[in-house]
Structure formats: C-alpha cells, structure tokens
Amino acid sequence: MTIPAPLTGVVPPVCTPLTPEGEVDVPSLLGLLDHLVTGGVHGLFVLGSTSEAAYLTDRQRRLVVETTVAHLGGQLPVLAGAIDMTTPRVLEHAASAAAAGADAVVVTAPFYARTHPAEIARHYRRIAAACPVPVLAYDIPSAVHTKLPAGLVLELAADGVLAGLKDSSGDLGGFREVVTGVRARPGVTGFSVLTGSELIVDAALAVGADGAVPGLANVDPHGYVRLDRLHRSGDRDGARAEQERLCALFGLVDVGDPARMGGASSAIGAFKAALHLRGVIACPVTAEPQVPLSPDEVARVGKYLAGAGLL
Template sequence: MTTTSRPFGRALCAMITPFTATGELDLPAAQKLADQLVAAGCDGLVLNGTTGESPTTSDTEKTALVRAVADAVGDRAAVVAGVGSADTRHTVTLARAAEAAGADGVLVVTPYYSRPPQPAVEAHFRRVADAVGIPLMLYDIPARTGTRIEPDTLLRLAGHPRIAAVKDSAYDLLTSTKLITRTSLAYYSGCDELNLPLYAVGGAGFVSTVANVAPRELRAVLDAYDAGRVTEAARLNQQLAQLVELMMASGLPGTVTAKALLDAGPVREPLQAADREATGALRAAYEELTRG
C-alpha cells in the first residue's frame, strides 16, 4: 500500500531554539520565528530535536518551548515535539508533558548509546505510543544513535494506531521505498539532500534544518513536483544544493549554520559558533539562492 497520508503536512522545519545573548531560552524570539516560518509556507514545526539543541536544554525548557510555539501558531501548523532520550521512562515523561503543552505529535528517536536490540527498540516505541493520545513520528538516524530501526521492526510498529510517521535519516532510499509501499507510514526526509528523491518515491515531505532559512524555496520544490512540473522541481532542488551542502555537510552541525544565518543567539556548549569565514560563505550562498 502506497502512503498518501501526511499527518503533519508536507513541509516541516526542524526549528532552532533561540537563546538570549546570555544563553537563556528566548521564548519571544521562538514565537516570532515560528510565526515567520509558518507564514513562509511551513506546515509544521519540529521542536526540541537535534537542530533545536535538545541535548543541552532542560525538560522545563523543552515544555515551555512547546507551549509557547503552540500558542503562537495555533491551528495554522502542526507542532511536533522531540521527546527522545536513552531512557524509556524519561521519554514517556517528556511525551506526556509535550502533549499537555499542546503538541500535535511527538518525535521519538531510537534510544542511543546503549544500542538496544530490535525487540527492545520495538518495546520502547510501543511504550511511548501507549502512553499518549497523539501520533508518533519515529526518528531513524543510525549514524547518531548507533542503532537502526530495522525494516521488520518498522513493519510491526506500523500496525500501532498512533505510530504514524518516520523521520528518515538512514540514507537507504531502497529500503524506504519498500516500506512506503508496504505500510501506511508517512515517510519524511530527514536529510535535506534527499528531500526530492524521497518525495518522488512516495514520501510525505520533509523535516528540514535548511527550512529555518529557506522555507519558501524548499516548499517550492514540492509544489512544482505536485503540479507535475518535474523538470522545474529538479531545477529548484539543484539551486538549493550549495546552501544545503554548506549547512549540512561542511563539518559544522546544522544548528550552528542555521544560527549563523539567522543571528538567533548563541549555541550552547559543547557546540561553538561558526567562525567569520564559514559565516561569510553561508551568507554568500544564501544571497545567491534568494537572488535567483
């Protein structure tokens, strides 16, 4: 069965978390950015993910951010809250708090570091799904977690009524294509360079770090493809390539590069701000894209 489900829309931004100059959570800035992103075409905002610096924000900050952004965007966009951790009980606590704060869904990453076997991975996701009343987006990113969500595990999890989507950062387009065909899971690209290829084989859309700075340009690729203008979609996608490469494959984390372009306050250690040379290259690529 080929999925046509888009439980959180098509164009989702993995939103940064703004901080003040002294490193405190800046909720007014987060609300302003959220409003701008939605106005620029984002159907959903994913908070407290990798790009949102979740490893260095407290549980209290995570919940406050979800509540503030949900209040700011209302029913204009879906709010998906990252709640993943290496501890199932902690993940359940975060998921319930996010739901109470107004999240429309939760993003749950594979437990990391301990490298649980597949039955334990499956049990972890089921525990979270059973604990909340909102849909889950599973986050498959083995390069960071050390553990893949194996295809057979995903096939079983697809039968759970609240497991609705996958953020796909596994860099395995063939397996993703097969799972899109065999399940009703909505597959969202978690790798900006694969947004269009995954969409073309039946993906639901993207969860993009680059969308923090180029939401209209990224959405335009999907709009052109949906309108049957495949050549135009490819051209628009190609125009994004240099910015995507500099933001996501230059050796700097996407959080760092996005904040360098947005001037959205500091990053929290151990991350460090982009230097002048990197920032200059990013700005040049961004200006070239937006001029085109």
C-alpha cells in the same frame, strides 16, 4: 489540533534561538515561527536535532513547546521531539510535550545502551500505550547508533503503534522499502513517511514520500515549499531545479573548520548565522559545548545566502 493522516508537505525542524547566556530567546523564537508560517510550511517539528534538543534542559524544552503551541493557535500541527536514552525518560518527555499542547511526539530508539529490535519494539509500544497523542518514529542512526529496520517500522505501523516515520538515516533504499511497504501492507492507513534529508527531497517525493523535515527550511522555507508544490503539480523538472538550488545553498553547513569543530557545530551554527543575517533571530549563539563560527565563517554563510538570492 489533530495531525493530518498522513501528514504531508514541509515540516521544518525548528531551530531554537538562544540568548548569549544560553536561555531560550522567546522573542526570536516567535519571529522564527512567523518566518516559517509566512513561508507556507505545513507543520512544525520542535525539539529535534536541528532544535538542539539534546542540549536543552527539561524546563527549556517545555518552554519551547508551550511558546510554539500558544503562538500558532492551531494554525499548523506541532510535532515535538520526546528524545532521551530510555523508555521511562521518554515517557516523561512525551507526557510533558502532550500537556504543553503538542499534536504528536517524535521518538528515537533508545540509546547509550545497545538495544535489540525486540527492545526497540517494546520501547515504542510502551510509549504509544501511555501517550495521549500520536507517536512518530525518528530514524537517526548517526545519533542513536541503531538503524530502525523497515520491517519493524511496518509492523508497528500495522499495529497502530506508530503514526509515521521521520527518516534521517540517509538510506534511500530502506526509506523506499518503508514507502512501498506502507502502500502494500494491509491495515496500514494514514501513516506519514517523511524524509529528514535536505538534499534528496525531490527523490524522496518521487518514490512516494509524504513530505520532508529539512533543517535548511529554517533558512529558506519558501524554497522547500516551492519544491513540494512543483512536485505535486507534476513539474518534476522544476522540482529538480529547485532541489539543485537548495543543494547549493546547503553548502553553508560546511563553513566551519573541521580542525576545531564538529559537523554539528558547523551546521547548526551556519543555520543560526543565516537566520541572524536574514534578520529573523537576534543572536546566532549555539548551545554549549558547541564551538561558535568565526567572523570569516559567518561571512562565508552570507555568500551562500547571497548566491541563493536570500540577502
């Protein structure tokens, strides 16, 4: 299907359920997709950071896209991450995702080698020229160590290179610059500006964001859809109250002991533990070499779920 221009609403970055052996758990993935569709989401983003795309083999990446597209049958737009270090490798991922049926691809700046803005622009132009589906930029400096300049994003949007931006930079000022620039710049139409933050969706929508890509929406899709609906109906107080409930729930990402695991192990482990406790996926295992949560930490996840009315 063709993605809406702009794409609006809640577009969760879908977790990738795994078996204890580390393979994609297809039945659990199907169950998670049904859980999200039932929650009323407006699109799905597979092979992002929350999807553990960096840990998956090319074969597993392709399986995730094929399974998602086949199961949805065109009900919702499917965005797929085409994330890798260099332009040639991203081109291969983008071609694979498009051939598997993805409606758009989401691409970071190159990484490992430090890149100049001119090289980042060249990267996106090469990919957009070769890719048969729209390309969205993914701004995640915590992972790629490069912040996408707002001016560069707007230039590429005006030139028709980029169809949207998923902003996970945490820079609300820069995000606002893109939002206002899209409205003001001649030639930019249908460009989707999406926040990747779980915690400031109400604020992002208030400054003009089109939607959100929050990892926590795997756990509570209804909550984020409700927040989006409240905002669009003009009930800003209701949206703020729902955002505050979700902020409290988001505390589950910190259950992991920082002395023995990184933040990603804790956050992804908590999302998967929550999905397992809710009966959505069969196994909460995360990809190697991430450190699994302890039973006590999983129990703490359960307390957050109970506090949010999800158990």
